[in-house]
Amino acid sequence: MKKSKINNQQRRFSDDQIRLLESIFESETRLEPRKKLQLARELGLQPRQVAIWFQNRRARWKSKQIELDYKTLRADYDELASRFESLKQEKESLLLQLEKLNHQLLDQKPEEDGNPGRDHKATIKSEPDTNPNNFLEEALDHRGFMDSGEEGGSKLQEIAESLDDSEKSTEKWYGFEFNGLIDPLCSSSSSHWLNSWV
């Protein structure tokens, strides 16, 4: 600084001065006026210089803290994003399984109850079931299919058996509230409600 040069003052504080200032800053980031005077005497500096050092030190601490906070938040976000992606993939794969199962159910049902398959499909289309539990239970009613050793079927059965009645409420599914997200008017098939999820 020009003024510093004019006053023939040192540009930087000595290591000893910094050490003492840092050790005090560790315990208190603000100085009382009396302590400031005492410290200035001890360091051979102007009280104003001590005050400015503490001001600058607080500013440095704050910007470091912001940097740390950013890193923490970024790590949290990345973790959540990766979890979201894997859940999304899981959902896609379950949806595919459901779709497959649905088709197989519709093809199989006419043989069991004697109704033509086309009519049954029409029934489902005209009465969309927006309740995931009903759909699940409906699907599981077809034990013949479930026992066929199909991978998707056994997974569905496993999920259903692991749920007691209280767990079958929609709110508990992945801790996610379905109500309001599924528009019954838009649900034209049994699996449609899942499409609005994730």
Place this chain on the structure above:
DNA sequence: CGCTCAACCCTCATTACCTCA
């Protein structure tokens, strides 16, 4: 009691200088 004003301190942005790769 409410006001003004000065003194003091703070934050924030910036400057001036130094050091180092």
Place this chain on the structure above:
DNA sequence: GGTGAGGTAATGAGGGTTGAG
């Protein structure tokens, strides 16, 4: 030796608080 980046002491603007009058 020149240069740009980064660190740091210091400055200035603007605002809050406090105590005296």
